[in-house]
Amino acid sequence: MTKYIRVGEEDPMSTLCRMVVNTQYDDLPGEVVNYAKHSILEAMAVTVGGSAMEGIPAVVDLVKEKGGKPETVIPFYGGKVPASEAALAIGPMTRALDLAGGHYEGGHCSEYTLPALLAATGLKDKVSGKEFITSFVLGQEVLIRIGIGYKFVSKGIISGQQGGQYIFGCIASVGKLIGLSQEELENAEGIGRGMTQPHDAAMYFPPTLMVRVHHGFVCQDAINACLLARKGITGPRGGVSDVLIGPLGYYTFAKWETDPSAITEGLGERWEMLKLLMKPYTSCGATHTSVDGILDQMAEHNFDVADIDSIAIDASTLVWSVPCTPREKRWNPQTMAECQFSLPYVVATAAYDKDFFLEAFAPEARARKDVRELMTRISAKEDKSLPPFSVRVNTRLKNGKSYSNEYFYTKGNYQNPFTEKDLIDKFKKCVPYSAYKLDDAAVDSVITSVLNLEKIDDVAASLLDPLTPK
Numbered sequence: 437m438t439k440y441i442r443v444g445e446e447d448p449m450s451t452l453c454r455m456v457v458n459t460q461y462d463d464l465p466g467e468v469v470n471y472a473k474h475s476i477l478e479a480m481a482v483t484v485g486g487s488a489m490e491g492i493p494a495v496v497d498l499v500k501e502k503g504g505k506p507e508t509v510i511p512f513y514g515g516k517v518p519a520s521e522a523a524l525a526i527g528p529m530t531r532a533l534d535l536a537g538g539h540y541e542g543g544h545c546s547e548y549t550l551p552a553l554l555a556a557t558g559l560k561d562k563v564s565g566k567e568f569i570t571s572f573v574l575g576q577e578v579l580i581r582i583g584i585g586y587k588f589v590s591k592g593i594i595s596g597q598q599g600g601q602y603i604f605g606c607i608a609s610v611g612k613l614i615g616l617s618q619e620e621l622e623n624a625e626g627i628g629r630g631m632t633q634p635h636d637a638a639m640y641f642p643p644t645l646m647v648r649v650h651h652g653f654v655c656q657d658a659i660n661a662c663l664l665a666r667k668g669i670t671g672p673r674g675g676v677s678d679v680l681i682g683p684l685g686y687y688t689f690a691k692w693e694t695d696p697s698a699i700t701e702g703l704g705e706r707w708e709m710l711k712l713l714m715k716p717y718t719s720c721g722a723t724h725t726s727v728d729g730i731l732d733q734m735a736e737h738n739f740d741v742a743d744i745d746s747i748a749i750d751a752s753t754l755v756w757s758v759p760c761t762p763r764e765k766r767w768n769p770q771t772m773a774e775c776q777f778s779l780p781y782v783v784a785t786a787a788y789d790k791d792f793f794l795e796a797f798a799p800e801a802r803a804r805k806d807v808r809e810l811m812t813r814i815s816a817k818e819d820k821s822l823p824p825f826s827v828r829v830n831t832r833l834k835n836g837k838s839y840s841n842e843y844f845y846t847k848g849n850y851q852n853p854f855t856e857k858d859l860i861d862k863f864k865k866c867v868p869y870s871a872y873k874l875d876d877a878a879v880d881s882v883i884t885s886v887l888n889l890e891k892i893d894d895v896a897a898s899l900l901d902p903l904t905p906k
Contacts, residue, residue, distance in 0.1 A: 438704050447679055448680050448681060448699040449625050449678070452699065455574070455704055457616070468710065475712060476886050477860075477887065478537055478714055479536050480899065482531075483511070484870045485533050485865075487532075489532035491532070505518045507558030508900075512871040512903055512904065513871065513904075519659055520659040520663070523556070523656040524653065524655070537848070538721060540824070541580075541589045543583050544602065545712070548603075548605060549605050559659075562893065563895045565895060571613040578608040579608070585695050585699040589754065601686070602654050604679075606654060606655055607624050611624050616665060622673050625661075625671065628671070631654075633650065640758070642771075643777045713849050716847055717792040720777045726779060726782070726783050730783055730786060731790060733829065743835070744787065747831050748814075748831075749779065749830070750816075750822065752822035756816065760779050760816045769781050772802075781807070822842075872904070872905055886899070
């Protein structure tokens with residue numbers, strides 16, 4: 437493995453671009469390749485499940501109405517459109533369920549890099565599995581490392597920012613796939629710097645369909661940035677215009693002390709993309725430890741939801757900031773998006789159903805009187821001593837018994853990862869919600885192709901065509 441070190445006073449973005457351009461499939465460790473395939477399988481699963489969610493058909497309709505050069509097929513709906521337009525259509529599908537993996541500090545990642553890459557396959561006659569894996573890994577690494585240095589989860593989210601590093605990872609992935617030079621890639625990243633969205637928290641308060649649709653814009657912008665750079669369009673970079681750490685760089689948005697050294701520390705030798713938090717539930721990741729907590733207590737102490745008097749959750753600052761505030765929305769969610777980001781709704785539903793999946797968003801489910809009544813007996817308060825995603829679940833029963841336990845990470849965390857079988861099961865669990873009815877042969881074909889991706893000659897034919905009406 438080659439270690440990439442920052443040269444002199446260069447912007448860390450230049451170091452990252454050098455790694456992206458020079459790293460080839462054979463340079464990737466086996467564990468990185470395997471983890472990438474599992475991450476791609478998970479992201480493909482949630483794309484299938486999210487393909488018919490609210491707002492997706494409208495975006496697809498817009499893309500089809502615009503038309504253009506037939507480059508990339510729109511999965512689940514059919515028709516070929518320009519690659520950048522396909523990115524606008526696919527991006528929201530991958531985020532709609534809020535079920536794909538993210539990084540403990542870098543934030544959401546696979547939900548951006550995968551749809552950008554799927555759309556970009558139309559820019560080449562064929563994309564091999566090895567090319568796809570390499571581009572995916574490098575994009576993930578760039579996105580995550582910039583997020584780590586920015587301290588996105590631990591500082592950004594609780595300060596009201598939702599990050600803008602996403603486009604940098606998408607540009608790295610697409611740029612690698614289409615073979616940009618280092619100079620072209622740096623220009624593309626400079627173009628992308630003007631499209632970052634560090635102040636997009638408004639779309640979460642209350643949650644709107646932009647939570648999913650903005651993924652399409654990011655992926656679309658990434659492809660356009662790469663194509664413009666290849667045509668000679670330059671982007672701001674160097675000196676005061678350094679993309680990341682210059683006086684006008686992305687990191688200047690932070691209202692806290694960032695850690696630029698983390699961007700390149702161990703670059704090429706240590707792979708941060710191995711530390712994803714894959715999700716078991718279709719809700720905001722900050723709700724998952726609470727769900728695990730109540731289900732764990734119910735199983736261990738053998739009580740049912742009818743036995744519960746109250747549930748009091750001591751929440752880390754991250755958990756408190758996202759699914760607990762503002763209280764008037766989180767304790768009275770109405771739309772699907774609002775329910776995804778409501779801690780009391782998710783916990784109450786899980787207590788009744790012993791799970792939290794797409795059924796919880798049906799209109800009749802959102803109107804359940806038993807769930808709404810239990811929500812009135814669920815409370816939360818901030819505990820700044822708890823790590824970002826962790827909670828303390830305090831449950832009191834009607835018979836007077838009480839249980840209190842701390843929960844730090846859920847199944848799917850890189851410290852307690854999903855098995856390959858878990859991921860296959862998750863894929864199949866999403867299939868019934870596809871916008872295009874998939875038969876068993878198509879499902880098995882896509883799963884097998886992803887798990888053997890390094891042997892595939894044509895990614896579009898193997899991953900997109902089986903999901904698309906003929």
